[in-house]
């Protein structure tokens with residue numbers, strides 16, 4: 001049976017080190033949560049980093065970790081502290097991540113991190129090549145592994161390779177500032193199919209390829225000497241039924257079986273019939289616009305004092321990339337903003353912002369999605385943003401309003417949300433007012449359209465479309481060679 005192997009920086013499971021030994025826990029992030037629902041359907045392996053440094057564990061412990069991951073068809077590529085520092089925190093998250101999200105002032109161009117980025121990409125490619133069998137395909141993911149497609153293709157030209165970028169691809173004017181721009185594009189062009197979340201990113205990619213290499217591009221096909229490469233937009237979906245069914249089950253549970261969080265949420269609503277909750281969920285990342293969001297919420301409380309004591313912002317931020325300085329500064333800024341809003345507008349029986357700096361289990365996520373009246377999603381740049389889709393899927397009674405940044409890829413699919421510019425604090429504050437006063441009929445009408453769309457193009461459809469296009473890319477290439 002031909003298989004599709006997945007390659008990504010992070011495996012879908014991370015290692016939990018407890019007194020009773022190691023266990024696996026799900027990794028956070030759009031790529032991991034999305035692909036975890038489907039990769040087993042492709043009968044291949046998932047190659048990537050298990051999230052720990054190899055020096056921190058003995059050989060025996062690393063063997064235990066490998067054995068746990070093997071049960072989930074995962075093949076770990078172990079990285080040293082130095083590799084994590086220079087490849088992951090360094091070139092991936094201090095150079096590509098800020099640049100591709102238009103944070104050009106944060107992008108660090110450093111030859112040392114570039115060298116280690118290349119070396120780790122080679123390690124991932126070699127680990128993949130070592131398990132490939134005739135007829136297998138490979139699906140490489142995201143900006144940490146831009147060189148892997150070419151590294152595999154150069155050794156195994158007959159393997160069909162797909163590549164999907166989970167973050168934006170920036171305008172050429174931004175991309176061109178990278179000293180290693182040609183190498184990165186050559187790396188991506190080792191794939192037979194290159195996928196993006198939305199057409200805008202694809203368009204920037206085409207113009208970059210044309211301007212750097214002069215290759216001819218027609219009807220989504222890039223003509224590169226003896227090869228034809230397809231590129232297209234595939235907006236990533238979620239496992240809609242999983243979220244929807246879990247939300248239904250949550251509502252049906254008797255009170256005593258509900259989690260502590262859920263019982264607290266219910267108590268909160270019982271204290272007064274007009275209590276309302278606004279939800280904010282992300283990794284703590286400067287691209288997510290968390291300070292803007294807090295300032296807009298403060299502006300809302302200032303402008304509409306009648307909502308004080310009634311509306312609470314539940315803010316969940318998962319710790320992310322904590323070794324990178326810009327993330328540390330963001331953490332400090334968010335802590336201070338939360339403190340100042342709670343200090344200014346809070347009282348003994350009212351806390352305007354409930355702030356949780358941690359990852360929550362799936363059950364609690366669902367409880368929050370289904371209990372909060374408004375989802376406030378305000379990234380300054382975001383490749384897609386799956387949280388918006390998860391909120392939609394969890395609204396089983398079709399109430400609820402989404403306030404959504406136009407800078408998130410998902411905004412293209414969510415015309416029924418209240419669309420805002422996250423840099424416009426006043427407008428965001430007004431949209432909070434609009435969301436909280438939106439009549440129930442209107443909420444339900446908007447939510448029905450959103451649910452139909454997000455359910456139809458779910459993660460399974462997304463993956464099927466990608467794999468179908470990968471097969472087309474392979475056929476186009478064989479026809480081309482046969483001519």
Ligand code: ADP
Pocket residue numbers: 028029030031033034281282283316317318358359360361365384385386387388390
């Ligand atoms: P990104 O990939 O940039 O992190 P997405 O919104 O696309 O952003 O995906 C985030 C994923 O991480 C979602 O599937 C969401 O459910 C999950 N997630 C976000 N915050 C938390 C949290 N505090 N606890 C658990 N999972 C979370």
Ligand code: F6P
Pocket residue numbers: 010028029030031032142143166167283320321
């Ligand atoms: O979806 C974008 C993404 O960067 C993924 O590549 C990544 O797995 C996720 O967000 C979380 O980031 P990290 O793996 O750095 O914790």
